[in-house]
Amino acid sequence: MSQATRRLHLGLMFWATGTHAAGWRLPDAREDAAFDIEFLQHVTQVAERARFDFLFLGDRLATDPRLQRTNPAQMSRLEPFTTAASLAAATSRIGIVVTANPTYYDPYSVARLMGSLDHVSAGRASWNIVTGADDIAAANFSRTEHWETGKRYDWADEFVDVVKALWDGAPSVEAPAGVPLDHDGRHFRIAGPLDVPRLPQRHAVILHAGTSDRSRELGAREADVIFAGQPDIPSAQAYYADIKQRAARYGRGEDEIAILPGLTPIVAPTTEEAVAIYDRLNAFLPLDPEEAAGEVRKGGLGRGRRRNLSALSETLGVDVRGNDPGAVVESALYGQASEAGRRLIDETARRTRRSLTGAARISYRDLIDTAGAMGAIVVGNPEEVADFIQAWFDQRAADGFNIFPAYVPGAVEAFAELVVPVLQRRGLFRLDYEGPTFRDHLGLGLPGSRRDRDQLVRL
Template sequence: MATTRRRMHLGFTIWPTGFLPGAWRLPGSAPDGNSNPRLLQAAARTAERGKFDFFFIGDRVVGLTASQYAAPNEVLRPEALTFAANVAAVTERIGLITTVNTTYAEPYNVARALATIDHLSGGRIGLNVVTGKNEEAARNFGRNEHWDNTRRYDWATEFIEVLQRLWDSWEDDARISDTETGRFVDENRVHRIDYKGEFFSVTGPLNVERPVQGQIPLINAGASERSRELGARYSDLRFTNSSVLGLAGAIEYYSDLKSRLAAVGRSPEEQLVIPGIAVYTAPTSQEAHELYARLHGLAHRTVDLGKLSGALGLDLAGADPDAVLGDVADLTAASEEGTLIVAEARELWGKDDITLREVNSSFQRRGWFKEIVGSPTGIADVLEEWFDKRAADGFMIFPPHTPDGLDAFVDLVVPELQRRGLFRTEYEGHTLRDHLGLARPENRFAAERARHDAVAER
């Protein structure tokens, strides 16, 4: 009997100034990308043209100018819910995942906004839950301190519980709109939630009908134990940076996340694991490596020889940063980790004779997400291997520069994935749940009434 091949899921994350810190300096890029509606909307349409599952919008509630050289995209951020609503209006099929920092938000407002966007988009919104890492955020919201990890996750857990109850507070058929009787709603199908927890006391119901998707898909990231626990219980998609662990490490990470689901009554198919990957591609491998070198050359980066020496296990004190590494150090004396760092840098730069500056540049980006450089077939080979070996259910694509990096992936890599039968050629559904292969949940109040009626009939 023929079996249908498992299909890869792809998301595009919008970093308007580019994944690489100096990418906004490249001719054709948009330094004003975070406030440029033409670029932001065009990026969403391009991802939709590539049949991506979703367009991912990150958020941050602080703007730190000190981050401008390492992460300029974190200095300016459009508010994510507003951004998602805008993009929904100019797209038709692609899912839209927006971010909310639950530590500095109220669940009723968030539930209402997301349910509204879900209706306006035809069921395409998803929520990425973050608890925030920046201590500076507290002072933007009248607090004296940023809560510790335990309190933030306790708060986030209640936050999600309130959201899900509010989204169910209207049953699917609660609005009857009976023109004969003039009865607009069936009040027996609209419910107070009467939630009382440690942090929240919410009566409900919501004043927006149940979302098109029933429950809006939830996403979370993070490697801490609390993050993994929350993800196992609530998340439909886990966004990870497990790509930096290497293939073997990513397989182990994937297995750990999937193994946690049974304990909360879920199957492995009910949650997708999507690591981030930064992709540098061009028609040929040589051109892709030239792009990598050009973009890394635009970064504002000094070489800390002390830090690099420690990372490689070599004494590089006093060396010329532009000297070839092999000319100033005995690479056979490098530590095991240092040998791996050098090998990765050589692969990324596409040459053996890398300089200290070049290996340092790759090393400093190493902890973000795995970077891959190559032709469309070379990129597809890597993605296919990771996918087939169960290191991922798909990938969040980080183009190094915007908009050309996304265009290159859509025009070059996506057709190769489609040729291999790994990725869709057309959307088969209309909602984000459809794209992710997730069932629409039953309404909890309707289910309870059905159980009550069944018992009464016995």
């Protein structure tokens, strides 16, 4: 795609009390937000008014008390297909992404649920394929273990193939009874045809999120959007180039696959106000008790790492235990710290505008706060946040972002009101939707049928 026509894409990651662990502590936060469908609809409408490409509903198939520390709204939630149908009825343009994990679903059900959602939403359905980070989910699905990566992706590859083939054979004007599938594969035996009529988008938009080589391959082959997690431009550029190269090997053009890292923007009219929000959120978070040497524990995905001087010492490569967490850090620490430690200090300075030498100084507590949330975070005024987004976009580290609002609804409204107009003024983001379907927002036409495509490849 030429630079002139390349457009930024924006998704909204919806965690009802925000993606910051203290998002639920702010005055306008709602502790029942995850279950109040009118509230979910309101947030989706705010995103739609700002012309976001999509609202993203992640999912987990198990609850985990450890999430209470970091994202309480993730501990219990509404089932996403049901939620999505309700959000579709309250909106008319925004794409709606539902996470459904092939490891624990079956293909006919997903083809049917997603196909129905595409009808209910008039062409705005999207399936986020994840193979699952939660090994505890296995215990809810009559399994003794969460499969290892190879098995999960062998299963997922065939699963996705079958779902797309079911959509291709869905009842249509040309074939009112549908086309039987008669799939007899390694994992699935499915007769078909699907009982849902041909989807408005033919295929729901496919998203994918994962980290392994197998995940990259599945994403490059099947996904229209990749949800990525790199925290900085160099690592995001490497990931971006790798996915686009892999996609090219499947005959797919650069513009057929959008790579959107997650980004937490903390924005306010002035830099000082934005930093004050960031500090205020972090001040709510308690520190963990210190641990004995050699016992530093790290949290898993989404559960955050331990917030104490022991864990900080690990990252810095310098033993800083015994300091008052609120004390300012000596400037000599920079020279002593590991590379990861120096990155942590630099990132803290970028977010807080404090330094090791200036009038406003970095404290140990500031470093702990940064280490607790190392994803891509930008704190600043609207122009500064837009600069950050544009830098990633221009340097091909991203085709846009999945926006993680730190607190809800305030951070969604702030981004919509303050940053989107700047991105629009710069010609980076759409002024209006160009069509009614999610595929239209992504600039994608209707997909050819899999069988046609396979035949073309054979010719």
